[in-house]
Amino acid sequence: SATGGGSGKQRTIAFIPGCTCDPYYSTEIAGFKAAAKAAGVTPIVQGPANFQASEQIPVLQAVVQKKPDAIVIDPTDATALAAPIAAVVAQGVPVMTTGNNVNSDKIFTAIAASSVQGGRLGAQELMKQKPEGGKVVFVHIKPGISSIDDREKGYREAFDGQSKYKVLPNLYAGNDSATQAAGLVQSAITANPDLVAIFASNVITAEGAANAVKAAGKTGKIAVLGYDASPQEATNLKNGTLTALVSQNPYQIGQLAVKNALKYIEGNRSIPKDQPLVPLVITKDNLDDPASQTGLYK
Amino acid sequence: MHLSNTTPPPGPSSPDVPVLSATGISKRFGHVTALTDVSLEVAPGEVVALMGDNGAGKSTLIKILSGALAPDSGELRVRGEQVHFANPSDARAAGIETVYQDLALADDLSAPANLFLGRERRKLGLLGRLGVLDNKRMQTEAEDYLRTLGARVPDYQAPVRMFSGGQRQTVAIARAGIWARELVIMDEPTAALGLVQTEQVAQLIKRTRDRGIAVVVISHSVPFVTDVADRIVVLRLGATAATLSPATTSHDEIVAAITGAATGTPTDPQESTP
Amino acid sequence: MHLSNTTPPPGPSSPDVPVLSATGISKRFGHVTALTDVSLEVAPGEVVALMGDNGAGKSTLIKILSGALAPDSGELRVRGEQVHFANPSDARAAGIETVYQDLALADDLSAPANLFLGRERRKLGLLGRLGVLDNKRMQTEAEDYLRTLGARVPDYQAPVRMFSGGQRQTVAIARAGIWARELVIMDEPTAALGLVQTEQVAQLIKRTRDRGIAVVVISHSVPFVTDVADRIVVLRLGATAATLSPATTSHDEIVAAITGAATGTPTDPQESTP
Amino acid sequence: MTPHLPIPTVGADVSGPDTMKRVRRAAAALTSNWVFLALVVLVVAFSLQAGGTFLNADNFRNILFNASGTILLAVGTAYLIIGGQLDLSIGSVLVFSQVIAAKTIVAVSGSAESGYPNAGAAITLGIAVALAVGAAWGLLNGVLVTRLKIPSFIITLGTLGMGLGLAQVITKGTDVTGLPPQMVTGIGMRQVLGLPLPVWIAAAVAVVAGLVLARTQFGRYTYAIGSNAEGARRSGIKVTRHQVVLFTMMGALAGLAGVLDVARYTTTQVSGHSADNLVAIAAVIIGGASLFGGRGTIFGTAVGVMIPAVLNNGLVIVNVQPFWQTVAIGAILIVAVAVDDIKRRQQLRAS
Amino acid sequence: MTPHLPIPTVGADVSGPDTMKRVRRAAAALTSNWVFLALVVLVVAFSLQAGGTFLNADNFRNILFNASGTILLAVGTAYLIIGGQLDLSIGSVLVFSQVIAAKTIVAVSGSAESGYPNAGAAITLGIAVALAVGAAWGLLNGVLVTRLKIPSFIITLGTLGMGLGLAQVITKGTDVTGLPPQMVTGIGMRQVLGLPLPVWIAAAVAVVAGLVLARTQFGRYTYAIGSNAEGARRSGIKVTRHQVVLFTMMGALAGLAGVLDVARYTTTQVSGHSADNLVAIAAVIIGGASLFGGRGTIFGTAVGVMIPAVLNNGLVIVNVQPFWQTVAIGAILIVAVAVDDIKRRQQLRAS
Ligand SMILES: Nc1ncnc2c1ncn2[C@@H]1O[C@H](COP(=O)(O)OP(=O)(O)OP(=O)(O)O)[C@@H](O)[C@H]1O
Ligand SMILES: Nc1ncnc2c1ncn2[C@@H]1O[C@H](COP(=O)(O)OP(=O)(O)OP(=O)(O)O)[C@@H](O)[C@H]1O
Numbered sequence A: 001s002a003t004g005g006g007s008g009k010q011r012t013i014a015f016i017p018g019c020t021c022d023p024y025y026s027t028e029i030a031g032f033k034a035a036a037k038a039a040g041v042t043p044i045v046q047g048p049a050n051f052q053a054s055e056q057i058p059v060l061q062a063v064v065q066k067k068p069d070a071i072v073i074d075p076t077d078a079t080a081l082a083a084p085i086a087a088v089v090a091q092g093v094p095v096m097t098t099g100n101n102v103n104s105d106k107i108f109t110a111i112a113a114s115s116v117q118g119g120r121l122g123a124q125e126l127m128k129q130k131p132e133g134g135k136v137v138f139v140h141i142k143p144g145i146s147s148i149d150d151r152e153k154g155y156r157e158a159f160d161g162q163s164k165y166k167v168l169p170n171l172y173a174g175n176d177s178a179t180q181a182a183g184l185v186q187s188a189i190t191a192n193p194d195l196v197a198i199f200a201s202n203v204i205t206a207e208g209a210a211n212a213v214k215a216a217g218k219t220g221k222i223a224v225l226g227y228d229a230s231p232q233e234a235t236n237l238k239n240g241t242l243t244a245l246v247s248q249n250p251y252q253i254g255q256l257a258v259k260n261a262l263k264y265i266e267g268n269r270s271i272p273k274d275q276p277l278v279p280l281v282i283t284k285d286n287l288d289d290p291a292s293q294t295g296l297y298k
Numbered sequence B, C: 001m002h003l004s005n006t007t008p009p010p011g012p013s014s015p016d017v018p019v020l021s022a023t024g025i026s027k028r029f030g031h032v033t034a035l036t037d038v039s040l041e042v043a044p045g046e047v048v049a050l051m052g053d054n055g056a057g058k059s060t061l062i063k064i065l066s067g068a069l070a071p072d073s074g075e076l077r078v079r080g081e082q083v084h085f086a087n088p089s090d091a092r093a094a095g096i097e098t099v100y101q102d103l104a105l106a107d108d109l110s111a112p113a114n115l116f117l118g119r120e121r122r123k124l125g126l127l128g129r130l131g132v133l134d135n136k137r138m139q140t141e142a143e144d145y146l147r148t149l150g151a152r153v154p155d156y157q158a159p160v161r162m163f164s165g166g167q168r169q170t171v172a173i174a175r176a177g178i179w180a181r182e183l184v185i186m187d188e189p190t191a192a193l194g195l196v197q198t199e200q201v202a203q204l205i206k207r208t209r210d211r212g213i214a215v216v217v218i219s220h221s222v223p224f225v226t227d228v229a230d231r232i233v234v235l236r237l238g239a240t241a242a243t244l245s246p247a248t249t250s251h252d253e254i255v256a257a258i259t260g261a262a263t264g265t266p267t268d269p270q271e272s273t274p
Numbered sequence D, E: 001m002t003p004h005l006p007i008p009t010v011g012a013d014v015s016g017p018d019t020m021k022r023v024r025r026a027a028a029a030l031t032s033n034w035v036f037l038a039l040v041v042l043v044v045a046f047s048l049q050a051g052g053t054f055l056n057a058d059n060f061r062n063i064l065f066n067a068s069g070t071i072l073l074a075v076g077t078a079y080l081i082i083g084g085q086l087d088l089s090i091g092s093v094l095v096f097s098q099v100i101a102a103k104t105i106v107a108v109s110g111s112a113e114s115g116y117p118n119a120g121a122a123i124t125l126g127i128a129v130a131l132a133v134g135a136a137w138g139l140l141n142g143v144l145v146t147r148l149k150i151p152s153f154i155i156t157l158g159t160l161g162m163g164l165g166l167a168q169v170i171t172k173g174t175d176v177t178g179l180p181p182q183m184v185t186g187i188g189m190r191q192v193l194g195l196p197l198p199v200w201i202a203a204a205v206a207v208v209a210g211l212v213l214a215r216t217q218f219g220r221y222t223y224a225i226g227s228n229a230e231g232a233r234r235s236g237i238k239v240t241r242h243q244v245v246l247f248t249m250m251g252a253l254a255g256l257a258g259v260l261d262v263a264r265y266t267t268t269q270v271s272g273h274s275a276d277n278l279v280a281i282a283a284v285i286i287g288g289a290s291l292f293g294g295r296g297t298i299f300g301t302a303v304g305v306m307i308p309a310v311l312n313n314g315l316v317i318v319n320v321q322p323f324w325q326t327v328a329i330g331a332i333l334i335v336a337v338a339v340d341d342i343k344r345r346q347q348l349r350a351s
């Protein structure tokens, strides 16, 4: 098979997503594997079943036992993963992150579409769609999930000082079930007939929110943003129950991860510590742009 | 010979073939031997009392007769035909009903529901074919039947969990009495019963016998056994110790046979084959 | 007068004050009246038998005496002092031990563990003060004690769940016998027992009485009661129907008092106050 | 450990010739059912607080719509719990069934460009597949529980992992999409007599299940087995077979709930059902069943589903702070069941 | 429904003068304990497959470290289950306790700039606070269960919501961070004799809890109450008080697990821990306890914690596809318990 670098040695790069439970990660995995194959690298993909630090850390520690040449991890918690990652680096295995951040200077690079920025861009898109103002609501899953907390942060920053808009208390679909999200969104629509915009913070809440708007007969009247760009979200964008998506471009991130890891393995120490990507806002208008098409999840 | 004392059984059964015969039954639980080579025959319309000390194996034997336990070895015949009871339903299908020592009532169900458990009355017509129960009819029939038993049931709608030990016992006995066609087996039916109810059980046993249905009854009470039984089989340490005729055996002789105090008194075991 | 038949009780108790006296006890369960104005006195070293039909209220009465149930009205005195038993521990603290009809054994524990339940033997020294059990000693003591009862316990390490009804009964009775100081109450202790074990319980009751400890025993067996009791109290439909002396009352008179067949035979109820 | 519903004991005669009497008796049963009254109190309180915003047909329709899937799962769970069993795997069975059904429908319904020409047949087939696949998982649960004689808690914890893992293997961890929109218009959100079709389906299942449980031999056997399995066996009831049927029913209901979910969202939800088991068990227990079997009703179970559903909706409408909602739901749950129990004991004493 | 461990019956005499005999007996008990053997088989299989990658001190240390929190929760759950109770609220109690403890530590330890001058005192105080707060929640659970006489399933489902909601109210939904690094170096990841301190703490708790359960009056009463609560009450055991103590112990252990988590991660985890209850209950049941009370051991519980922990690690190391791992864990769970049960029944028959 093709070799990964000048040394002629077969390289192994491991990728540890936040969980194996989400279209975002399956798309990133696909990008990672495709790039690894193209570069002749042996990929190891192992992740926890649930998005939890206490489940991800054991996976990280087990993967280290296999002594890969580098580890790419999408941390579930910025603080909790810091020490385990530092321990891995101390054992001589370089680590980089994708997606969420980690509070550690031991990683050689971080490639991420900032969640705070994504929240801000999404909120701005909602304002663009509803310039007349009104009530807006954020559909969360449960507090303490740092990526979603960051999206909420950007969302609140964007609406801060915009007096035309009234930000309602968050909705929390604690079990991460679409039906629970739908019920909450329907309740919010009932309680607030003047609701103009909904920010659904992940794939499942976006499915629930779209469905609730449809059931309430408010399709087209309420702007609904779905974070991420899963196939179902894309469908809902086309049929108008969602009016905007925020793509983090996971496929591209997966590919970039392989490239950067290889560079580092081969001794390149000039990789910038931070490689921020701009999240991509997709609407019906720009859906057919090539950029939007690559931003859609697989 | 003791059979000649009983009225000839009416009903369809041929009096010469035993209703049930068990031969060479053995059963072990782990390192405990509960039964060794025990044989028992019951003629139609005969009342056989099974006596013996605690742990003698009485309950184990009747669980085998009623299909609740499988013997390690030995043979069962119903009306001369060899049978294998895989479960109590098989025995019930063969017309054998049992009152177990650890009562097999469903605590959360009412007395009528327990009486008819496994043989519910359904409504007529389509509803019935769909499995819809005729609770009214079951309750009426249960009331009638329990009244003839002289049983006082405090509440026909309450779960039997609320009943006293005696009341629960009555329900269990009544259930066996209703359904038996060939043989009723009772494991210490009167243990929790008062004098009146014990007398009523004695009457029930006699009436059952008069209908041509055989009865095997376990009891520790010599007066009760002497009253109802045609024949007494005594188990000791898992083996048949004696077969006695209550008509010709004194109270003390029976006690001696059970306790093993004297060995001269029991009648010849061969007599057990009628 | 029947007390004069018994040997004068040894031990520390003054023979004139009743060990336990209950006056005017009533108890209802929902719409069921279990007891109406029942009174009972037990002298030191006296054996009182409680008889009556199923549902007469016997178990309810002794649950009240032993603190397992609170009466709706009425008064309890132990050695003349009024008491309120909030729970069975209070009664046990007052020296009263009870064998319940629905046996209060912990099925998953061994026979020795059940015998000592609530009063475990601990190791000596620090370990014991930390609550560490002396299982060896408990097992030895249990074996000794059960042997004097003539009880056959199949396995001292097996959970009592595995035991036969009679074996479980023996464990429960033995437990009460070990611990009682004033009074042992037994609800149908011989219901599941064989002849030998029944005789052993009778011996146990007599030995207990001879130690100056009073006994209240419920039984449906007239011969057993006649054998052990100094006095028979008959309940009928939740009320005291008669108080009889076994020495001066015939078998048939006792039966009549229980069934309510004849009303002339019972001795004067006033006699119940010694 | 005590039942909360003063519904007559199983096996009691509840039919009577006099309809008025029956109606009055039913009313008496309802008003003495305190968990049900707790539900009524909640509805009244939210109505007083929020007026027409809460108390309107649209809102009630939404509440029912969102509860319909849970009703299906809770009905199956009620049968199992009454029969002395537990099923933790229902969420996984739901997901697995909906994945297979969705794949089937996508494969059969034809291309999106041509407007899904075979959508009708594909949907019918998909529903049948979901029911069959769910029933097959339930059958597996039942067979394992009855053959291996290990607690259903362990077996279904095992099949929980197996079902979910296999669903992820099949989908590679992403959801199945690209389902024909006819699923939504024809089933998932089709309005029939003013209510979405899934609500009618859940109601029909609940009513039939309630009648079967209360009135038929099958229901009687369920109570008997949960009450005393060995006693039921000795009474000639085929206990093993009955338990296998209960698990199979549960699986089929999970499959039905799964395909209705797909019909609503036109996508599967591989990761959204991990809490379904606890939600369903809680509804059954709130409704008065005993975890030890032998007791419970479908009516109580339905009330047990509706209390959290109404709370979820009403607390948002009256604008309680989000985190306090979680606190309130927990507290009200305890209060509702406690009041029910205390009142029942008082009644018992007074009667 | 049957216990899996051929440990002698509760109340049997297990002490003996002859040490060799005791060792031999212990060895016999272990080798006839099939769930334990299943664990051994797993370790051997992974070692054969992956060699030193799996079989090395580092890896075992990690496995133990990651299992240490679950051990604490499972020990408390074992006591409760053996005593006939359930606690679903443990994850919430853990989160609530760790939030209060973390807030306390942050408030007391001083500013980050000056290097957290009061870190030592703050950490000691924080641990005490976590234990106290956890115990208080447990006490509340116990009091509610015993006073209201409603099933612990409902009560703790209610307090699950209340605890989590209040933790969110207090933190406004964000995790508490900014804890002194001394927590990690001094406690959370401090190595003592080659193992992290939390492993030693969990091991000590398990050993003490195991001895107390098997050897003392307190343990005896726990079995007796779970076996027959009314019988225990009639034997003079203060059943209510004992049950309240069990819940309080559970709460304190959850608090301990919570603060150890904080010490390891230097952050609270408000969003995690929702599955802790099921994980702990599963460990206890895998270890041979009956859900109906009266049976179970701490040794079995520890094995029940280690089986999934070893699987989680080993399957990653031998590089099984993630989704197949979920399937495999479910299947192995069933097989391990089933083999244990079948072998036990064979032994019974053969003996
Ligand atoms: N399932 C079982 N497992 C182990 N041993 C058993 C089992 N059932 C019965 N035994 C044992 O077999 C022997 C016979 O028991 P069985 O119940 O038949 O006696 P019994 O004559 O009915 O006694 P009792 O008069 O006390 O009811 C006893 O020693 C008992 O402990
Ligand atoms: N907890 C209870 N709830 C309702 N009714 C009860 C309860 N306990 C007893 N009863 C009723 O009170 C009456 C007296 O019962 P009790 O158990 O005292 O009778 P008993 O004389 O001991 O009868 P037996 O000889 O059958 O044991 C019975 O009608 C019984 O049904």
Ligand SMILES: [Mg+2]
Binding pocket: B058, B059, B060, B101, B187, C164, C165
């Ligand atoms: Mg017996």
Ligand SMILES: [Mg+2]
Binding pocket: B164, B165, C058, C059, C060, C101, C187
């Ligand atoms: Mg009684």
